[in-house]
Amino acid sequence: MSSPRNRWLVLLAVMLAFLPVVIDMTILHIAVPSLTLALGASGTEILWIIDIYPLMMAGLLVPMGTLADRVGHRRMMLTGLLVFLVASVAAAFAPTATMLIAARVGLAFGASMIMPNVLAIIRQTFEDSKERALALGLWGTVGSAGAALGPLAGGALLEHFWWGSVFLINVPVMMIVWPLAYFTIPRRETTATGNWTIGQALILIAGLIATVYAIKSGFKPGSSPLATGASLVGGLGLLAWFVRQQMSSAEPMLDLSLFSRPAISMGMIMALVVCGSLAGVELTVAQELQFVVGHSPLQAGLFMLPLVIASGIGGPIAGFAVGQLGLRNVAAVSLATAALSLAGLGFSDFHNPGPGVVALMVALGLALSIGLTASSIAIMSSAPPEKAGVAGSLEGTGYELGAGLGITFFGVLLASSYSGALRIPVELASDLPVSAAYSIGETMIAAEQLGPAGQPLIEAARSAFSNAHGMVLLSAASLIGLLAVAVFIALRHYKDDAVTAGAH
Template sequence: MSSPRNRWLVLLAVMLAFLPVVIDMTILHIAVPSLTLALGASGTEILWIIDIYPLMMAGLLVPMGTLADRVGHRRMLLTGLLVFLAASVFAAFAPNAATLIGARVALAFGASMIMPNVLAIIRQTFEDSRERALALGLWGTVGSAGAALGPLAGGALLEHFWWGSVFLINVPVMMVVWPLAFFVIPKRAVTASGNWTIGQALVLIAGLIATVYAIKSGFKAGSSPAVTGITLVAGIGLLAWFVRQQMRAAEPMLDLSLFSRPAISMGMVMALVVCGSLAGVELTVAQELQFVVGYSPLQAGLFMLPLVIASGIGGPLAGLAVGYAGLRIVAVVSLAVAALSLAGLGFSDFHNPGFGVILLMVALGLALSIGLTASSIAIMSSAPAEKAGVAGSLEGTGYELGAGLGITFFGVLLASSYSSALRIPADLAQNLPEGAAHSIGETMYAAEQLGAAGAPLVEAARMAFSDAHGMVLLSAASLIGLLAVAVFVALRHYRDADATATAH
């Protein structure tokens, strides 16, 4: 099928559909202090409120992507938009932390129906490889800039409204996006083969979620080794069973041969590590700016504005960069620059940021935007058109799984470093509730209950958190630096022409 005449309008529709999904991944990071105080949520509850969204999507994306290849990407996208709209209203008016966690599950369900189909529709709409690279570059702009825009949008809303507004903002956006998508996205005949059974899908979902949950709980202090071990074995067992079913089936639900293509497999690894590191860094910096430096939510969002602008520029440049230098060089250089930028931020003083911090934020946004978008171009170009949904879902799984595990890993690292560095004044130690030293949010909540007497506790918390935040940023820099080396080695035989040949 040739590219439709209104293909750029189709691109606009799917980019607008994707924007609320990606913003919801990060918009809560800036709202952590407001949520903690408004709901009286513990540090563990806050982590689950943020983390349940990417965790559920990690389990749902692949089944939803493979289903969309069989029932139609347009139909699945439109349904997902309606689910996401309803879940946003539910989340906005959640009365407690437990209800908000449930609403985030519903949001993940809708988002998992949207994300794979955005990439699939782009893959099927743009037959020309150059146009497809440009389209995916523009999509990458929405993805990276949207994630960076989340804290800014959250800060602006929290400056004037209550915390639920960060979810309610999705309502007017969806009411514009849905009619646009309905009228401009063309109906296409379904050409994918293979079975899609609810039993196999549930096995895959349960296996992914159990495995991720076991890894998450294994990081946490006080978790039961027995429960973690049993959950991990169960999760891996379910995944192994699913893989065995796919390998024996004449027409499998998920074509595992896609993983044999280096662009797809390394693209997933890049998404996993980079998104995990960024999620942990952004969550840490948002708390540092508000709890320690004393910024308002809006000021904290504006602090990250250079990252937003640079991310927006990087997406369209990725297609040009890959065409000029090749995927391997672009990916490795961008990851190396990102690692150096994070290391520089780890040694920076956010009280007196100066021009150097702005340059580091710009370099970080530009490098990661180019690197991840280049990966997307290679993944979607390496996948056949009839398997575009599952290819998009595999990439999305890398993003969501990385974000979920990153928040957990870096959250636990931050909490551990913070607790070790915190020196509670001796005269206040007896009057503090249990768990007050677990996170800076809980310490600040305890200090607020003490009134004026809590001022020394606030100062101690700020000093401890400043020590802890450097550890998180330097750890993220190390991980991305190692990833740059891994990509350099893994893609040594990759040729950019291979992807173009596969696409056509």
């Protein structure tokens, strides 16, 4: 089928549909201090409030993407937009941390119905490879800038409204997006083959969530090794069962042969590591700026503005750069630049940022945006049109699983570094609960309850957190630096693979 005449309007519709999904990945990072104090949430509850959204999506994206290939991408996306709208209202007015976690599960269901179809519709709408690269570059702009815009939008809302406003903002956006998508996105006949059974989908979802839960709980202090081990073995067993089902089936639900293409497999790994590192870094920096430096939520969001602007520029540049320099070079150089930027931020003083920190934020936003957009171009160009939904869902899974595991990994690393560095004043030690040393949020709650006598505890907490944040940023830099080398090696034959894929 040739590209529809209104293809750029279709692109606008799917980009607007994707914007709230991606903003919701990061908008809560800036709201953590407000949420902690308003709901009296523990450090563990805060991690789950942030984490449950990407982790549920990681389990749901592939089943939803493969289902969309069979029932239609347009229908699935329109349904997902409605689910996301209802869940946003429920999250905004959640009275407790538990209710907010439940509402975030609903948001994940809606988002998992939207995300794979955005990429699938772009893949099917733009037949010309140069136009497709440009369209994916513009999509990458929305993805990168939206994720970076989250903290700024959250800060602006929290300056004037209560924490629930960060969810309620989705409502007017959805009221515009739904009719636009309904009238512009064309109906297409579905050509995908293979079975889609709810049983196989549930096995995949349960396997992913059980495995991730085991990793999360295994890092917690005082966790049960027996329960963690049982969850890990059960999760991996379910995933192995799912893989065996797909490999033995003549028409599998998920075509695992897609992973044999280096562009798709490395794109997944890039999404996993980069999104994990970025989520961990944003969460760390947002808490540093508010709890330690003393910025308001809006000031903290403005601090990250250079990252937002640079991320918005990177997408279109990536589409052009890949055509001129090749995917391998663009991806490897952008990742290496991101690693150096993170290392520089790890040694920076946020109390007196100066132009050096602004330059590092710009370099980080530009590099990550270009790198992730380049991986999207490779994945979606290597996938046949009839498998666009599952290819989009695989990429989305990398983003969500990376963000979820990144928050867990870096959150635990931050907590352990913080607890080790915290020196509680001797005269206050007997008056504090044990949990006061678990996170800076819980330390601040304990200090607030002590009144003026808690000021020495606040100073100790700030000093400990400043020491801990450097560890997180340098760890993220190391991971992305190693990934740059891996990508450069793995994609050495990418051009040959791209030609082969195009012949499919």
